[in-house]
Amino acid sequence: MCLRRVRLTMSIEIRATLEIVRVYKSLKKKYPEEYLEIQELKKVIVIRPMLGDKIQKKLWPKKYAQHGISNLFRLELSDGWRLL
Secondary structure, eight states: OOOOOOOOOOOOOOOOOHHHHHHHHHHHHHOHHHHHHHHHHHHHHHHOTTOSEEOOGGGSOHHHHTTTOOOOEEEEOGGGOEEO
């Protein structure tokens, strides 16, 4: 029996509204530690896309479903911050 390696590729997409993008960019000056923490988590999410606590669809705000999101996870950050 001959075994073959199969490369699996997964596309990871991070979506954000313009408002969220503006807030995220402002973190760099106002909260540099939290900004760096999110930067590091973005790298980890690519490797482990199911990281965090999965949020049931019935608990999602209605506006999230309108953006075509198929799953939603929550990550706890330092100082009580959360990343969805």
